[in-house]
Amino acid sequence: MDHTSNVDIYSQKLSDEEFRRIQRFMLDTLGIKLAPIKIVMVNSRLIKRLKSTGIGNFKDYLDYALSSEGRVNGEFECMIDELTTHKTDFFREPEHFVFLREQVLPNFVSDRYAPFKIWSAGCSTGEEPYTMGMVLNEYQLANPSFDFTIFATDISNASVMRGVRAIYNKDSLSGVDKNLIRKYFLVSRDTTENKVRVVKQLREKIHFSILNLVDDYFFQNGSLDVIFCRNTLIYFDDVSKRQVVGKLIEKLKPGGYLYVGLSETVSQFSTAIKQVSPSVYVKLN
Ligand SMILES: C[S@@+](CC[C@H](N)C(=O)[O-])C[C@H]1O[C@@H](n2cnc3c(N)ncnc32)[C@H](O)[C@@H]1O
CATH class of the missing domain: 1.10.155.10 (Chemotaxis receptor methyltransferase CheR, N-terminal domain)
Known part of the structure; x- marks a missing residue:
């Protein structure tokens, strides 16, 4: 060398x-x-x-x-x-979270033995799963019988570690509602630091792990209510996209939802899904 x-x-x-x-x-x-x-x-x-x-x-x-x-x-x-590109944001593509709150969650039938299970596949540094966490926790406050589990995976070890630490620049909160910031972020006491940290209660709801979407997944088939795989498949070749989309759909419950990025379409890769909103697909029964 x-x-x-x-x-x-x-x-x-x-x-x-x-x-x-x-x-x-x-x-x-x-x-x-x-x-x-x-x-x-x-x-x-x-x-x-x-x-x-x-x-x-x-x-x-x-x-x-x-x-x-x-x-x-x-x-x-x-x-x-x-x-690889790790660009992400809190409440990125906000209409996706509106659809989650207004269409997906009200149709979920709560069962205390089977919480709502959602996966951020290609979670980058954690902003996407923490956004899910804020939306789901708010929903739980209004619907106490509701419970949820969030899985967050990425191939990048460094990104996943940043997600686990959950420390972000204050500027990254520009798209987040003030009430949510007050509830879900701790501001560093050192005013020169410009950092915030997600509160423990929310950090504990996210299960981070490293996973290459090209490899096998550790989820059971038909076990997830929602999968976000946004702005990740965009970099894949068509053969890998088709394989990954097929594997993601396998992991969804019938009637579960697959979200991709707003600039992506995946209906050409599977007949098992139907588009229900921009870049949101439902798994057919
Ligand atoms: C642009 S970020 C998207 C983050 C988030 N989903 C969003 O939309 O804001 C894409 C992420 O996909 C991850 N990625 C790329 N190839 C991957 C693979 N084969 N398996 C798992 N993650 C992958 C990258 O490490 C990166 O963090």
Whole structure:
């Protein structure tokens, strides 16, 4: 491995062969299709990893990150983190949460042995499952017999860990109602810090774990009421999209709902679902 400090890391350029190696890896491991135009983005993001690891060129870096040593040392995950998009927000695509509150929840029949089960698949840093948590907790306050469980998964270990910590910049709350902020966030005592933390009561409702959507899922078939898989499949190739959509639908109860991002459509991948609202699908019986 070239760890020489006098190599100019910033001038390193990915060769076509190295980029093809990354494309193959991303497709095989994550189902993500990297278009040729992404070479510039990949180049600049992986330069950060060259800098952090002190490895002087892309060939040695890829050999290391993809080796068993790289996997054990966490570089494999750092590379995935750099090559995936984690953009998210509280109440992102707010109409989805309106549909949840006004259409989905009132039709759920409460049963104290079977709480409402919802999964944020591709949860990034946690804003989506915590938004679900606020909506569901508010619903529970008005309907005391209602109970819920939220599962949140992502392939990115770093993102999931941020979700578990539940500490966010105050600015990220700009789309959140003031009453909800007061109820569900603790503001740092240090006024220079600009940080907030989700309250314990809500943190305890979210079960975070790491899961690659291309692999097997730990949920039982037909066990979930709602799955959000938003702005995640968008990066997948069509073959992986079809497989993942099929597996997600399998995990839903008949009559359960699958949400994708507002710019996505998945009805072409399955006849087992019907669209009921923009980018919301119901599983047919
Ligand atoms: C753009 S974020 C979407 C976050 C959230 N669902 C939303 O809409 O705001 C996409 C997330 O999908 C995750 N992701 C990408 N490929 C994945 C895979 N194969 N399995 C699980 N998660 C994946 C990324 O790590 C990233 O956090």
